[in-house]
Amino acid sequence: MGRFHRHEDGTAHAHDGEDGHAHGEDHSGYQTGAERVEVLERIFGENDKTAAANRAEFAASGVRAVNLMSSPGAGKTTLLRETLSRLAGLVRIGIIEGDIETSLDADRLAGFGAAIALINTGNGFGGECHLDAPMVASALPRLPLGQLDLVLIENVGNLVCPAEFDVGQDARAMVYAITEGEEKPLKYPVMFRSCELVVVNKMDLLPYLDFDLDAFVGNLRKVNPAADVLFVSARTGEGVGAWCDWLRARL
Amino acid sequence: MHELSICSSIADIARRRAAGRAISVINVRVGQLRQIVPDTLVYCWSLISEETPLAGSRIVVESVPARIRCRSCERTADVGDLPSFACAACGGIDVEIVAGEEFLITSLELADEGAGG
Numbered sequence: 001m002g003r004f005h006r007h008e009d010g011t012a013h014a015h016d017g018e019d020g021h022a023h024g025e026d027h028s029g030y031q032t033g034a035e036r037v038e039v040l041e042r043i044f045g046e047n048d049k050t051a052a053a054n055r056a057e058f059a060a061s062g063v064r065a066v067n068l069m070s071s072p073g074a075g076k077t078t079l080l081r082e083t084l085s086r087l088a089g090l091v092r093i094g095i096i097e098g099d100i101e102t103s104l105d106a107d108r109l110a111g112f113g114a115a116i117a118l119i120n121t122g123n124g125f126g127g128e129c130h131l132d133a134p135m136v137a138s139a140l141p142r143l144p145l146g147q148l149d150l151v152l153i154e155n156v157g158n159l160v161c162p163a164e165f166d167v168g169q170d171a172r173a174m175v176y177a178i179t180e181g182e183e184k185p186l187k188y189p190v191m192f193r194s195c196e197l198v199v200v201n202k203m204d205l206l207p208y209l210d211f212d213l214d215a216f217v218g219n220l221r222k223v224n225p226a227a228d229v230l231f232v233s234a235r236t237g238e239g240v241g242a243w244c245d246w247l248r249a250r251l
Numbered sequence: 252m253h254e255l256s257i258c259s260s261i262a263d264i265a266r267r268r269a270a271g272r273a274i275s276v277i278n279v280r281v282g283q284l285r286q287i288v289p290d291t292l293v294y295c296w297s298l299i300s301e302e303t304p305l306a307g308s309r310i311v312v313e314s315v316p317a318r319i320r321c322r323s324c325e326r327t328a329d330v331g332d333l334p335s336f337a338c339a340a341c342g343g344i345d346v347e348i349v350a351g352e353e354f355l356i357t358s359l360e361l362a363d364e365g366a367g368g
Contacts, residue, residue, distance in 0.1 A: 034275060035361040039268050042355045043260050043279070129253050160286055161253045189334040190284050222335045225344030 047165060050133035054140065054168025061145035063094075064250050065153060067131075067169035069191065071184075072157030074177040075201040077105045079234040079243070080154060084112035086244050091251065094143040096153040098131040105154065117142040121156055130161035133168055149251050159184070163191040171250060173197040178209060182216040189223040197228040199243055204233040254291045258299040258310075264356055265305065273362035274308045282351040283317040283330070308362075317351025 042048070058065045070076050080095065087093060094115040097106045106118040117139035119131065136153060143151065153169060155162040174195045176184065179202055185192040192198065198220060206213070220227065230246065232239035265277050277296075281287045289312040296310045317330035321338035322345045330336065330351060337344050 034363050035272075037268055037359040037361065039264065039356040039358050041264050041268070043257060043264065044354060046260060046263070132256075164253070164286065186333055189336070190286055193336060221344075222337060225337055 044165070047133045050137050051166040051168040054133055054136055055170070057140060057145065058151065058168065058170070061148070063145050063148050063151050064171075065151040065169045066247065066250070067153045067155060067162075067167055067172045068175065069155045069159075069162045069172065069195070070157055070175040070177075071159045071180060074157070074175045074180065075234045076154055076157070076175050077108050079175055079199065079201065079232070079240070080109055080152060081112070082234050082237060082240045083152070083244060083247070084109060084114050086240065087247070088113050091248060092147060092149045094145070094148045094151045096131075096136060096139045096143070096151060098135070098154060098156045100156060115143050115148065129156060129158050130165050131155050131167055132165045136167040150247060159188040159191045163188075163194045171196045173199060173246075175199045175201050177202040178206060178211045178213070178216070182212050182219055185216070185219040185223045192220060192227075193224045195224065195227055197230065197246060198224070200229060200231045201234055203231050203238060204236045254287065254295040255299065257287070257292065258295045261296070261310070261356060262299055262303070262305055265308075265359060268356075269359055269361065274305060274359050275362040276360035277308060277310050278313065278357045278360070279310055280313045280315060280353045280355050280357050282315045282353040284348070284351040285354045287312075287354070289314065313357070315350050315353050318349050319346040320349045321346050 054065075068076055068080070084093060084095075095106075095109055095117070097109065097116060097118045098121055099105050099118065100121055102120075103118055106116050109116055119135050119139050121129075121131065121135060131153065145151075153167060155167075172195045174191060174197070176192075176198055178200060200213075200216070217229065220229065228246065230239055230242050232243055234240060261277060261279065265274055279292070281289065281292075292312060293310050296308075300306050300308055317334070318327055319330055319336060319338070320327045321341060321343045323343035324338060324341040326338060326340045327349060328339055336346055336348075338346055
């Protein structure tokens with residue numbers, strides 16, 4: 001993707017398109033005698049440095065990490081339960097569980113032999129809505145990375161903020177529930193575009209909803225033409241095998 | 252939704268770059284795809300900077316529309332408000348984002364100490 005450059009000194013700048021739109025900078029500061037200091041420093045620079053360190057730590061341990069995102073209630077935790085029960089004994093899995101206040105989700109995932117590190121993001125200043133790279137870094141010492149194949153990072157339920165923060169994952173996947181409506185990819189394009197895989201969940205409810213699956217897929221394709229799409233019901237188990245295969249193909 | 256934590260990152264960078272000098276304006280460039288609400292950013296800045304040496308400084312947001320370039324036909328186009336990341340000209344899906352992901356502090360304007368600010 002056409003991200004802007006990062007230079008050795010940590011500064012960065014964007015290149016305009018070939019038609020070079022004006023940035024409308026106001027240079028009047030010079031005329032009033034006020035001094036201007038050029039900065040050109042990326043605001044997520046610190047986060048991204050930590051994300052790179054997390055990525056290196058995963059790689060050094062031979063672990064693949066998947067950042068799993070969704071809105072609240074889309075079924076991430078139910079899908080993870082199904083995943084753990086099917087892959088137990090086949091793939092050594094660690095879970096990093098982001099939750100604002102409780103250990104409810106982590107409790108639901110206990111008992112499958114997976115190592116679980118809980119992060120209560122409510123303790124982090126301004127970190128109530130997403131996991132960031134330092135939070136994930138704080139969880140890593142609590143996972144036996146050397147004995148794992150795969151780390152699933154269950155992000156905070158939110159379609160906006162988690163898309164913005166690189167946490168050091170190898171891949172991003174999201175769980176979308178068909179109860180959320182067809183237009184969600186257009187309303188949250190950054191989230192839907194950030195993912196390599198969209199798991200379309202709660203497919204067992206399709207007969208009971210006024211949900212236009214073709215319209216949803218069309219909207220998804222507008223913002224992310226390249227994503228893998230899997231149709232799943234974490235509740236009935238339909239399609240969960242394909243999701244497990246997708247995970248195993250990344251190892 | 253995470254403008255508060257962003258403001259604290261901005262404060263860290265601004266303090267370091269200003270090296271003790273008083274700041275009047277922090278110019279920030281924000282791409283459309285960054286999902287930052289400029290008014291919220293400005294409001295959160297007033298909360299963050301209050302009762303610190305940065306109090307009284309302002310954040311000025313320069314918004315950058317999202318643009319894509321099609322790798323097949325080489326055309327560039329705005330992504331628009333109802334976003335589409337496929338090429339409108341040829342229908343190609345192999346596109347790169349050439350603008351709209353910016354999120355940086357471009358410059359600081361220092362307070363004119365002589366003005367008694």
